[in-house]
Amino acid sequence: MTYSLNRVEIDLSALRANYRRMQEIVGERVRVMAIVKADGYGHGMIRAAQAFSEAGARTFGVAEAEEGVLLREAGVEGEIVVLLGVGLREFEDVLHYRLQPVVYDKALLAGLSEYAHGRNVCIGVHLKVDAGMGRLGAMPEEVPGLIEMASKLPGVFLAGIMSHFSESDNPASGKTMEQYRRFEGCCRAAQTFLRQDVTRHVANTAAVVSFPETHLDMVRSGIGLYGYCPACDGNTASRVTFEPAMRFASRVSQVKDVPAGFGVSYGHTFVTSRPTRLAVLPVGYDDGYLRRLSNRAKVLIHGRRASVLGNVCMNACVADVTDLPSVHPGDEVVLMGRQGAEVIDANEVAGWMETISYEVLCLFGSRNRRGYRETGSADNLS
């Protein structure tokens, strides 16, 4: 078997616990769609979907039809909603794998209807409303017409009507409730054609936590299921709610002592001001450990923080272990996650990288070999 020094460890028990926690927050009458796009936010789409399924998930959200096909081929059952909609080339997969695409205009709706009706099947679609997000979705004035059309066309049925918020991660902003009311207005305007069993869903993780009045029939959660919550800082009730499921670890390559005035790594952007013990780590921007982390990030060794010195290279970087007791080649290094009593979470890495936790998870998860484990079985990766 091939072996890499760097690995991303995924805690499957944490994924299950987060799903159950999300279900508990919204209550049993509200469904939770598990969002597994972007390879499950870097956690591995299939393993993540299976874990959520074990915890009770019956609805999954993917970006593209192709991901839905992979889920079906892996045996995932339940509803699979294709959040970006589909093109002509995906119609066959939609039918064959029973996927439910998002629709947002008449042409797509009519095309799906004709295709499905011609093959004597009826497919569920979710109508997406742009209530102020400014991205994919029908404009509010088009919505009543689209709902009427969907209710009359053969081969399609309206399984859901949905919208997406532009800044539900900011509890102080009035935009979320404004967009919610606009969405409700659309539904009301088309009441005659909107059956009772059409699933209404608008809330993402942040809205679940900060705007409980928006839960409706179903919520769509991604980041919360992976252990993070953009709206939870300062929201004490939900602060410790979710458990980060990803850990990124490596091993020390070399340890050496250098004198004061010694330049470290490309460009010598760091020069030691004292006799320094360096630990060379086999992690760099090719592994998703971006160059922006140069002279900024911390890593954990023996449960203690060590600073990254100088520029991060393609497959290497250097940490200052002068103040840490006896570090040796082969010792575990944690780039993100827990080690002993210390933690570096995705939010902290995101701060150094000038981005958000979502991007850090996608990046580390997609650039490194992944292993899976249950809580407490640290060395039992599968």
Ligand SMILES: *Cc1c(COP(=O)(O)O)cnc(C)c1O
């Ligand atoms: C990705 C996505 C979500 C999940 O958002 P989180 O903030 O990760 O909970 C919900 N809805 C749509 C339409 C999405 O694209």
